[in-house]
Structure formats: structure tokens, C-alpha cells
Amino acid sequence: MKHKNSTMIFVLLLALFLPRMMPAQWQFSAQADAGEHNASEGFYLRTGAIAEYRYAGTRLGAALQFDLLGNVPKVWSGLNLHLNQELKIRDFPFALGAFFLYKPYSELQYENNWGLLAQTDYRHFHFMLGNGFRAFRLTRQAIQSFPEDAGTVIRENWNLIYRIGYNLKSEECTWNAGLAVTNMDRFLMNQETNPMLLLHGNLELVSDLDLFAEFWYKQAGVFNISANYFGFFFRMGAIWEL
Amino acid sequence: MGTLIKRIIQLSALILFFGACDIFEFRGFVMPYETVNQRFEQSMAWNAEHSYTNISVAQDRYELFVMGDTHVGDTVNLNIFLGAAVDAGAAGAVMAGDITTGNDADFYIFARQLPPESILPTFPIVGNHDLYFHGWEQYYELFGTSTYLFTVQTPNDSDLYICLDNAAATLGSKQIAWLKEILETRRPQYRNCIIFTHTNFFRIRRMTATNPYVEELQMLTELCLRHDVDMVISGHDHERNTGTLGNTEFLILDVLRDGEKNAGYLILNIESDTISYEFVDL
Numbered sequence: 052m053k054h055k056n057s058t059m060i061f062v063l064l065l066a067l068f069l070p071r072m073m074p075a076q077w078q079f080s081a082q083a084d085a086g087e088h089n090a091s092e093g094f095y096l097r098t099g100a101i102a103e104y105r106y107a108g109t110r111l112g113a114a115l116q117f118d119l120l121g122n123v124p125k126v127w128s129g130l131n132l133h134l135n136q137e138l139k140i141r142d143f144p145f146a147l148g149a150f151f152l153y154k155p156y157s158e159l160q161y162e163n164n165w166g167l168l169a170q171t172d173y174r175h176f177h178f179m180l181g182n183g184f185r186a187f188r189l190t191r192q193a194i195q196s197f198p199e200d201a202g203t204v205i206r207e208n209w210n211l212i213y214r215i216g217y218n219l220k221s222e223e224c225t226w227n228a229g230l231a232v233t234n235m236d237r238f239l240m241n242q243e244t245n246p247m248l249l250l251h252g253n254l255e256l257v258s259d260l261d262l263f264a265e266f267w268y269k270q271a272g273v274f275n276i277s278a279n280y281f282g283f284f285f286r287m288g289a290i291w292e293l
Numbered sequence: 294m295g296t297l298i299k300r301i302i303q304l305s306a307l308i309l310f311f312g313a314c315d316i317f318e319f320r321g322f323v324m325p326y327e328t329v330n331q332r333f334e335q336s337m338a339w340n341a342e343h344s345y346t347n348i349s350v351a352q353d354r355y356e357l358f359v360m361g362d363t364h365v366g367d368t369v370n371l372n373i374f375l376g377a378a379v380d381a382g383a384a385g386a387v388m389a390g391d392i393t394t395g396n397d398a399d400f401y402i403f404a405r406q407l408p409p410e411s412i413l414p415t416f417p418i419v420g421n422h423d424l425y426f427h428g429w430e431q432y433y434e435l436f437g438t439s440t441y442l443f444t445v446q447t448p449n450d451s452d453l454y455i456c457l458d459n460a461a462a463t464l465g466s467k468q469i470a471w472l473k474e475i476l477e478t479r480r481p482q483y484r485n486c487i488i489f490t491h492t493n494f495f496r497i498r499r500m501t502a503t504n505p506y507v508e509e510l511q512m513l514t515e516l517c518l519r520h521d522v523d524m525v526i527s528g529h530d531h532e533r534n535t536g537t538l539g540n541t542e543f544l545i546l547d548v549l550r551d552g553e554k555n556a557g558y559l560i561l562n563i564e565s566d567t568i569s570y571e572f573v574d575l
Binding site: 088089091140154155156159160162197201203204206209210240242244245271273274278280281282 | 319322328421423460465500502537538539543
């Protein structure tokens with residue numbers, strides 16, 4: 052009992068004093084997406100909230116997504132947990148990261164994704180490369196409603212993740228704009244053969260408060276050499292650094 | 294330097310929009326000749342003038358032969374498949390897309406191999422290769438529709454088969470709405486329900502061709518779970534694979550094109566209480 056109490060006191064002291072001793076930083080962001088795609092049955096509106104703790108090149112974050120309008124039957128439709136570590140080999144800076152993405156979009160099924168990422172930024176270009184693993188799973192409720200021999204999971208393994216982007220200005224500027232091609236968004240890991248086109252811009256409104264806007268365009272069947280419109284969405288949001 | 298860049302851009306544009314070899318047409322990376330919604334509307338117009346096929350069989354047990362990716366030109370394996378279906382007295386044969394290379398002549402070569410409907414009812418679906426070189430025009434002229442139903446009536450039951458056009462890796466908004474309505478209104482009237490598409494839903498193994506977007510997959514699997522779809526059978530990947538989610542079994546067919554090491558097709562055995570299947574190697 053004595054040992055337990057001393058551990059608790061130690062953890063509490065650490066939690067209280069560690070942030071004061073270290074130059075840690077919190078970042079909060081909020082975003083809203085409005086758009087449509089072939090399976091959305093019209094317009095949808097979703098929001099997201101992201102919190103990140105940053106210390107000495109380490110970023111630890113969590114994000115939630117909520118579907119407010121549209122045909123997704125659940126309001127809470129996404130959870131993202133991620134960890135990034137900035138590293139340097141000689142003069143080559145890069146970051147390694149891992150993510151877990153949980154998508155409870157229905158009462159019958161949900162999706163688990165996880166993956167590893169590496170990324171590096173130059174003055175104007177930025178690159179991300181990684182691999183992801185996806186599992187479409189039945190919920191407990193669905194498992195109970197199906198016979199015992201029903202399948203409960205389908206996996207899509209070894210999915211290449213990428214992002215290639217170009218920014219007009221360097222990171223230090225108070226505004227920037229750019230474009231990128233990627234198959235990964237905060238709450239979506241596409242198959243590698245479904246690239247999305249992204250146009251984005253950001254503006255430092257006041258010190259430590261940035262506004263950003265993005266336009267995402269999705270084309271289906273590109274790698275079938277039989278492309279067809281799939282969907283688009285606009286995103287607006289704000290990032291606040293503490 | 295400026296001239297060189299200009300020429301590179303011009304050449305790239307030419308390759309992208311007009312350049313073509315016999316197999317690929319690279320404008321397809323960017324834009325289609327018809328959107329999937331336009332093809333769907335044409336299919337529906339054809340369906341409105343032609344009633345859906347209903348096959349009557351004398352026993353509760355019957356067979357359907359299913360193949361994908363013949364990529365005609367060559368027709369050796371296609372004829373083996375069709376001959377086997379006729380010999381087995383199959384209720385019908387489904388051809389799950391990429392039936393040709395998209396070239397005009399290949400559609401007519403393909404159509405000439407098909408037995409009369411009175412001997413073997415055949416059910417083609419369009420695949421991405423069939424759309425190259427504006428192949429939809431030939432497909433539409435010969436087969437009329439790529440989104441349709443057919444039913445099989447046994448002495449005691451009847452089964453529903455839904456053929457869909459997802460050659461461009463999406464069903465499109467209109468076809469999705471149609472599918473949803475069919476599953477809600479018609480599905481409950483039938484014993485079994487099986488969906489045929491060209492592009493496989495799940496990317497069970499790594500492949501270079503495209504699958505539907507995740508958002509579309511989520512919706513389609515939800516529909517399959519809610520409406521007790523027994524199977525979704527697709528081609529496209531050229532290599533057999535299976536996966537099950539809930540009561541729905543997702544089957545991917547082997548390629549049937551001549552000269553392929555793993556060429557093969559599928560036989561579906563429909564019985565009173567069960568659906569079983571057999572992959573046949575050539």
C-alpha cells in the first residue's frame with residue numbers, strides 16, 4: 052500500500068512539474084469538411100478536433116471525427132491516434148511515425164487501420180511514404196445477429212501510403228499555398244491505387260493562430276485507366292498553438 | 294529551353310489524350326468517354342424496353358457458370374468455358390467484365406462465340422478494358438445493358454442475380470441509388486441474392502489495378518449485410534480469392550484469358566439450402 056501511494060505521488064509530481072521543466076507545446080485544431088461523393092447520397096458535413104502534444108521533436112496526438120450531416124449512420128465516425136518522432140541522419144532531417152485509425156461508421160461494421168510512416172520536408176517539396184493495414188470488421192452486435200460460422204473480418208494488408216506535395220512558400224512564411232497528391236487523410240486511408248488531389252492554403256491570423264482551407268478532389272478508377280469522378284470536399288479549420 | 298519544355302508538354306498532352314496502343318488508352322487516366330452515370334442511364338433505357346430475363350429450371354438444384362477477364366481477341370479458353378457450360382446444362386453463364394480489349398473487332402469476335410440464348414442464356418458485364426477505345430459504343434450496340442437483373446425460377450423458389458457496372462471502380466451515385474432500391478424492394482421476395490461486378494470490392498491481395506474508394510466499400514458492404522446478400526462475385530484481379538463478412542461471401546475470379554497460367558472459371562451450385570462453388574482450372 053505504501054509502495055502504491057509513493058508511486059502515485061511520483062506520477063502526480065511528474066505530471067505537474069514535467070511540463071514546466073521542458074519546453075513542451077500543445078497544439079489544438081478544429082476542422083469542418085463539406086462535400087459529396089458517389090456513395091454519400093448527397094451533401095455531407097463532418098467536423099474534426101485534433102490535439103497534439105509536442106516535446107523535443109516528438110508529437111503525440113489524438114483526433115476525433117463527427118458526422119453531422121449525411122448518410123453515415125453514426126455521429127462519432129473516427130478516432131485517430133498518432134505518434135511522430137523527428138530525426139536527423141547527418142544533414143538529412145526526417146520523421147518517423149505510427150498511426151492507428153478506428154472508424155466506427157455503422158452499427159454492423161467498423162474499420163481498423165494502422166500503419167507506419169516516414170516523411171521529410173524540403174523548402175518547397177514534402178514527401179511521405181509508409182505502409183498501412185486495414186481490417187473491415189463486424190461489430191459485436193452484428194456478430195451476435197449472424198450465425199456462428201459467419202465471417203467477422205476482411206483484411207487489406209500492405210497498403211502503400213504516400214504524399215507528394217509542393218508549397219509555394221517556405222514554412223516560416225505567414226501564409227502558404229500548395230498542392231499535393233496523396234492517398235491518406237487524417238481519418239481516411241485509401242488504397243494506394245486511389246490517389247486524391249489536394250489544394251491547400253494557410254494564413255497566420257495572429258501569433259499562434261493559423262487558419263487553413265483545403266480542397267480535395269477524388270477520381271475513381273485512375274489505375275484502371277478508366278477514370279470517373281468520385282467526389283470532392285472543402286475543408287476549413289484553425290490551428291492554435293499553446 | 295522554353296521550346297523544349299513546350300514540346301515536352303505538347304507531347305505529354307498528345308500521349309495522354311490521344312495516344313493509344315492496342316491494349317491501353319492513356320486518356321483513361323484522366324477522363325472517360327462516358328461517365329458511369331451516363332452508362333447507367335443508357336442501361337436503364339435499354340432495360341425499360343427489354344424485360345429482365347427469368348430462367349425457369351426443372352429442379353431445385355442448378356448450376357451457373359461464371360468467368361471474368363477473357364480479354365478477347367483470342368477465344369480458346371472462352372470456347373472451353375462456353376462448351377463446358379452447355380455440356381453441363383447450366384442455367385446460364387455470367388461474364389464478369391473485361392470480355393474484350395475494347396477494340397471494335399474484339400466485341401464482334403466475342404459475340405460470335407456465344408451460343409444461342411435458347412441453349413445458354415448469357416449475362417455480360419462491362420469491365421474497364423471494355424471501355425478503352427470508346428468500347429462502350431460496341432458493348433451497348435451488342436448487349437444493350439450492363440446494369441440489370443436476372444432471376445432463376447426453380448419449382449419451389451426463385452433466386453435474384455444483380456449485374457452491376459463498376460468498370461471505373463465506382464458504381465456512381467445513380468447506380469448506387471438503384472441498387473439500394475432493388476435490395477430494399479425486391480431482395481425480400483427471393484431465396485438467394487448474388488451480385489456480379491467487374492471490379493473486385495476488397496483488395497485482398499496487393500494489385501496494381503484500382504478498387505472502389507473506401508467510402509463506397511463501406512456503404513456497399515453495409516448494404517450486403519443489411520439485405521442478406523449471399524455473394525458478391527467479381528473479376529478484375531485475375532487471381533482467385535475469397536473473403537467473408539457476415540453472411541456475404543466475396544469471390545474474386547481467376548482470369549480466363551488465353552495463355553494465362555492460372556486461367557480458370559467458376560461453377561456455382563445452387564441447391565435448396567446451400568450455395569456452393571468450385572473454381573475450375575484450365
